[in-house]
Amino acid sequence: MNELFVAARALVGGEERRELAFLVENGRFAKIGDAKSMTIEAARDGTKTRRFPEDRLLVPGFINGHSHAYQVLLRGWADDWSFDKWRSDALYRVVPQLSPEDVYWVFVFAFSEMLAAGITSVVEFFYLNGAGNAHAEAAIRAARDTGIRLLFARTWMDASYAPAAYRESIEVARSRSEELLQSYPEINFCVAPHSLHAASPAMIEAAAAFAAEHDCMLHVHVAEAAYEGAATLSEHGATPIRLLDRLGALNERCVAVHAIYIDAEEQALIAERGARVIHNPMTNQYLGDGICDISGLRALGVPIGLGTDADVKPSAIDEMRAASLLQKIARTDGAAFGARAAFDLATAGGARALRLDAGRFEEGAFADFVVLDARAIDPWAPAVNALVYRGEDAWVQGTFVGGTRVAGREPSAAAVAARERLRAIADRLVP
Ligand SMILES: [Zn+2]
Incomplete structure (x- = not known):
């Protein structure tokens, strides 16, 4: 199924891009372009569209x-x-x-x-x-x-x-x-x-x-x-x-x-x-x-x-x-x-x-990306510098693999269960 994602802010090759849109098809970026024209197209085709506002920064996974x-x-x-x-x-x-x-x-x-x-x-x-x-x-x-x-x-x-x-x-x-x-x-x-x-x-x-x-x-x-x-x-x-x-x-x-x-x-x-x-x-x-x-x-x-x-x-x-x-x-x-x-x-x-077809917003690559909370990024700082020198994992709001959201702010039920299992494994094995 196709889905259009629209990012008010995104990092492309380390450079910040405004109003970037990308269409995901079969888990890959099928088309990347500017938000305005792609949103119109998506509305015409009835493609589901998701928008990430100014306080979010999208980066490749x-x-x-x-x-x-x-x-x-x-x-x-x-x-x-x-x-x-x-x-x-x-x-x-x-x-x-x-x-x-x-x-x-x-x-x-x-x-x-x-x-x-x-x-x-x-x-x-x-x-x-x-x-x-x-x-x-x-x-x-x-x-x-x-x-x-x-x-x-x-x-x-x-x-x-x-x-x-x-x-x-x-x-x-x-x-x-x-x-x-x-x-x-x-x-x-x-x-x-x-x-x-x-x-x-x-x-x-x-x-x-x-x-x-x-x-x-x-x-x-x-x-x-x-x-x-x-x-x-x-x-x-x-x-x-x-x-x-x-x-x-x-x-x-x-x-x-x-x-x-x-x-x-x-x-x-x-x-x-x-x-x-x-x-x-x-x-x-x-x-x-x-x-x-x-x-x-x-x-x-x-x-x-x-x-x-x-x-x-x-x-x-x-x-x-x-x-x-x-x-x-x-x-x-x-x-x-x-x-x-x-x-x-x-x-x-x-x-x-x-030799992996990922890590970038580019047509044909796997649609793997991360939605970050951008509120702690100083308005006068390049986003890439803020991310590398001041960034925190807690900025991650959502993680998408192949265009599907696989993690969010709250730990999944599986992650919670795994933590309990690990406690038992450690009790058994850790000296
Ligand atoms: Zn090693």
């Missing part, structure tokens, strides 16, 4: 390029630990115990938080695969029930140190991935060899071949910590990005998550190969990882997106702000990375990095 939803269970009690302790005593202890039913509720909870923060698309980097596809299917069901657009990055992991609930052989990972790919054509399936330390070189090569064969994206954690570079150099004679390249995994399908500890030559190699980067500035601070040089990568033309990664607080607004502020501090230069560039990472640029 935010793109979350990297998330591990089940890490919401680690929030609070495992804060402020070293990365090693956090991984071994929290992540590897709690998550492997989740049943498919637990996974469903954890994902409903996390996806509801994201939608309430204006996130309309999420890449779930999912690694509870060792026991089969039941856990993955529960997560996919949660996305469908909450209405978020899911990009399912299914992890492949074969390191002996990984919990059995994560680990698979190459053969098993491949056949289970094929099964999901065939059963769920709507999920934008991606293959995700976990990292250079948790997936063997043979597994990464096989994943790259899988991505090429099925024309899907390949997500991989890379250079999140300094030790990884030292380890790959001594074991394989190459630093992480060079090693990915050698394994045939660094190409236009590759989404390098983190890419913090890389040198200038590796930055250039990423650009040359057409690979992409997902930056997780809030989690990188939370875990004490380091700062990705997105200014340098952006100057080379590398497509970059943002991720909420550990989901301590899944907020695209926080990630945008952190992305900008961290560059300013890393370069001790207030002009290093502006609000408009940060907004691009969370919208059109992020979508481009993921």
Whole structure:
């Protein structure tokens, strides 16, 4: 069914547009134009029309390029630990115990938080695969029930140190991935060899071949910590990005998550190969990882997106702000990375990095958008600056995916139920 939306104020490519109208057809923007002529047309055709007044600002739905939803269970009690302790005593202890039913509720909870923060698309980097596809299917069901657009990055992991609930052989990972790919054509399936330390070189090569064969994206954690570079150099004679390249995994399908500890030559190699980067500035601070040089990568033309990664607080607004502020501090230069560039990472640029047809008001793109309360935006401030430096998730009044409203100001019944379920899950699993 067609529906016309008319926005008194909207952000198009970071620029404020007045009286913007867009017609949604089959979940996509079918036509975009000025309010006056399109309203007349809609009235003539009897098309349902919805208008958002002056005190609302419409922006494209935010793109979350990297998330591990089940890490919401680690929030609070495992804060402020070293990365090693956090991984071994929290992540590897709690998550492997989740049943498919637990996974469903954890994902409903996390996806509801994201939608309430204006996130309309999420890449779930999912690694509870060792026991089969039941856990993955529960997560996919949660996305469908909450209405978020899911990009399912299914992890492949074969390191002996990984919990059995994560680990698979190459053969098993491949056949289970094929099964999901065939059963769920709507999920934008991606293959995700976990990292250079948790997936063997043979597994990464096989994943790259899988991505090429099925024309899907390949997500991989890379250079999140300094030790990884030292380890790959001594074991394989190459630093992480060079090693990915050698394994045939660094190409236009590759989404390098983190890419913090890389040198200038590796930055250039990423650009040359057409690979992409997902930056997780809030989690990188939370875990004490380091700062990705997105200014340098952006100057080379590398497509970059943002991720909420550990989901301590899944907020695209926080990630945008952190992305900008961290560059300013890393370069001790207030002009290093502006609000408009940060907004691009969370919208059109992020979508481009993921090869997703969203993140922008453009004919043909998915009709994913967010209605923000604009009353706190100073009349003398560009809206994009206000959003990045002063914005709050509480500004989100409504979140639309494919032209359908999937979240509003009040938490949904499912979100409320999920919170109760999580209390019970935490009682059982959190030490
Ligand atoms: Zn991650």
